[in-house]
Amino acid sequence: xxxxxxxxxxxxxxxFDRQAEIVARDLPGRRLVRWLAGKRVALTITETEAYLGxxxxxxxxxxxxxxxxxxxxxxxxxxxxxxxxxxxWMLNVVSGPAGYPAAVLIRGAGELSGPGKLARGLxxxxxxxxxxxxxxxxxxxxxxxxxxxxxxxxxxxxDYAGPRWSARKLRFVLRK
DNA sequence: GCAGTGATCATA
DNA sequence: ATGATCACTGCC
Numbered sequence: 001x002x003x004x005x006x007x008x009x010x011x012x013x014x015x016f017d018r019q020a021e022i023v024a025r026d027l028p029g030r031r032l033v034r035w036l037a038g039k040r041v042a043l044t045i046t047e048t049e050a051y052l053g054x055x056x057x058x059x060x061x062x063x064x065x066x067x068x069x070x071x072x073x074x075x076x077x078x079x080x081x082x083x084x085x086x087x088x089w090m091l092n093v094v095s096g097p098a099g100y101p102a103a104v105l106i107r108g109a110g111e112l113s114g115p116g117k118l119a120r121g122l123x124x125x126x127x128x129x130x131x132x133x134x135x136x137x138x139x140x141x142x143x144x145x146x147x148x149x150x151x152x153x154x155x156x157x158x159d160y161a162g163p164r165w166s167a168r169k170l171r172f173v174l175r176k
Numbered sequence: 177g178c179a180g181t182g183a184t185c186a187t188a
Numbered sequence: 189a190t191g192a193t194c195a196c197t198g199c200c
Contacts, residue, residue, distance in 0.1 A: 086181030
């Protein structure tokens, strides 16, 4: 009989109830856990990006509350998963208080480098959109080491947001 | 360098 | 209904 997760290791909604920038900086080094075909797959998060809210022109919420962005307004720890370029699913976690539309994009974990490859590798798609990051959804986060050194850089592919927002160092990469 | 791919959203 | 855009990837 295997435990799906050590309950005390699971990052609870309160972990995500902080500014997206703080959460994004805190996640590298922690574990992304996926329950797949009766097996636990746990990968160390290597790369994240913060999308700060309606004022952040790179954030989907900057273009208003729509059917797609609705889950961004949900409680912290909600999964926001959407398709981009018709091909790639993006895994995000809603951060900050309920009603405030901000999120953290998980860009890499384990050997999976790049958000599209991460989702594909862990069999993540729109079926998880709007679910809570918890064992019952089959995808959650655990403490792990954390607190290792993290490098902040500019976010990828957000030039459309203009120089002010594309210049912000809101991408966080685990230093090896 | 740039094509593929289709949901989403604004415009009408 | 139509067209532009896109938080990417893989191949040239």
